[in-house]
Amino acid sequence: MRKPTNEREMIACRTAQFFQDGNIVNLGIGMPTQCLDFLPDGVDVWVDTENGAIGLAGAPGEGDEFPVDIVDAGGNPSKLRVGGCCFDSFTSFGYIRGGHVDITVLGAYEVDGEGSLANWMIPGKAAAGMGGAMDLVSGSKITIVMTMHCDKKGNPKIVQKTEMPLTGWKVVDYVVTELAVIHITPEGPVLEEISPNTTVEEVVAKTGAKLIVPENVKVMSF
Amino acid sequence: MAKSKVVSLAEAMTHCHDGMTIMLPGFVNCGVSQTLIEGLMQAGIKDLNIISNNTSVKGKGIGKLVHDDRIKHITCSHIGNNEETCAKVVAGEINITFVPQGSLCEKVRAGGAGIGGILTPTGVHTPMQDGKQLLEWDAAAGKYKFVEPDEPQNGARYILETPLHADVCFVHAYKADKMGNVVYHRTARNFNQTFATAADFVIVEAEHIVEVGELDPDEIMTPGALVDLVVQANMED
Numbered sequence: 372m373r374k375p376t377n378e379r380e381m382i383a384c385r386t387a388q389f390f391q392d393g394n395i396v397n398l399g400i401g402m403p404t405q406c407l408d409f410l411p412d413g414v415d416v417w418v419d420t421e422n423g424a425i426g427l428a429g430a431p432g433e434g435d436e437f438p439v440d441i442v443d444a445g446g447n448p449s450k451l452r453v454g455g456c457c458f459d460s461f462t463s464f465g466y467i468r469g470g471h472v473d474i475t476v477l478g479a480y481e482v483d484g485e486g487s488l489a490n491w492m493i494p495g496k497a498a499a500g501m502g503g504a505m506d507l508v509s510g511s512k513i514t515i516v517m518t519m520h521c522d523k524k525g526n527p528k529i530v531q532k533t534e535m536p537l538t539g540w541k542v543v544d545y546v547v548t549e550l551a552v553i554h555i556t557p558e559g560p561v562l563e564e565i566s567p568n569t570t571v572e573e574v575v576a577k578t579g580a581k582l583i584v585p586e587n588v589k590v591m592s593f
Numbered sequence: 594m595a596k597s598k599v600v601s602l603a604e605a606m607t608h609c610h611d612g613m614t615i616m617l618p619g620f621v622n623c624g625v626s627q628t629l630i631e632g633l634m635q636a637g638i639k640d641l642n643i644i645s646n647n648t649s650v651k652g653k654g655i656g657k658l659v660h661d662d663r664i665k666h667i668t669c670s671h672i673g674n675n676e677e678t679c680a681k682v683v684a685g686e687i688n689i690t691f692v693p694q695g696s697l698c699e700k701v702r703a704g705g706a707g708i709g710g711i712l713t714p715t716g717v718h719t720p721m722q723d724g725k726q727l728l729e730w731d732a733a734a735g736k737y738k739f740v741e742p743d744e745p746q747n748g749a750r751y752i753l754e755t756p757l758h759a760d761v762c763f764v765h766a767y768k769a770d771k772m773g774n775v776v777y778h779r780t781a782r783n784f785n786q787t788f789a790t791a792a793d794f795v796i797v798e799a800e801h802i803v804e805v806g807e808l809d810p811d812e813i814m815t816p817g818a819l820v821d822l823v824v825q826a827n828m829e830d
Contacts (some may be wrong), residue, residue, distance in 0.1 A: 423620075445674075446623060461698050464695030468695055497683045499679060505693040505719060509714045540718030
């Protein structure tokens, strides 16, 4: 496994450590798909895509046969690995909502201390639609949000209670950022790990939600 | 021998009219009926109410209908792949109703299967519950009760999503026999299989039209009994 070289790769690498061998995972477009670059040794996962396949194997490279009629959730051509399968949207969303996806990873505008997620609509701005995100978070066994800890203006993205239009209510299990791993529990958000480059005090200061801080907070390892 | 359902594109378009509600299955631009949509363009059909998952990409598939202002209203889950749709929605030129992707498929399935609605946890406590009926499981009573959005939640809560139905559905097939039995290819199947059940009139475009008997009965994904017409897909479209 290669080592992360920047903050975004650190988030992907730490998120991938949640994956267990044989898991069915659904990865949002963009940063979540980077998790596949950092699979722990001995861990192989099957990538589910909402448009009706399990076993996606990334974009075709030079020398690959062009995959006719196989696209990922962004509509881009994708390879399908041996053992992969295709099915209709009805089966796909039954699978998703029915609790058969082990881990869903997606991004956030905001996530709150109760695990409510906002990632599809900013009030006052035109929305492109939620696609399959609301179904994914309502059905997956584990939902992980990967995000930068603060937005570009430095405001916390992990807030006490989000006022934004929700994607899902109390659906997030873990938040992984460049600074921390936060476990959303019924008691509240627990600071489980911090990055080697920060302190508990800095994470608490940059988090809008009131964190539960155990006596020993682990340091992320890569 | 069964009567052939194979017709020309122009003949198929005589079954389409201004103001109709039409299902256009496909995912982004995969499994979209490019030839039949080109037929709508040539026939000048407009004021369409579209039920689809996306609006393809700019200038292709459903994107042609967007570009030429043929659409009044779209029911879909996502338009982010087509910047022209986004701009026309913002400008108020197209009305839009967003439905979560899984709920969209279930609503259409209900429409095609004679089911009065479905209960889904998707979208509870989000803007997707606005104006819809909510049911919550009452464990003590052993039955559902209707609840208001601001009531505290004490059990599993669901949105009652109602069925969707259309006048016409365009289906993109990999292979179809002359009776309209259909085989889809890879992820181009997506919404085609479900949407083909929920319209009064179903027109299939097929990349390959084969003789009756050439398809193995077990490989047929949409029975020809659901299909009214078959048109040869032009892969240039």
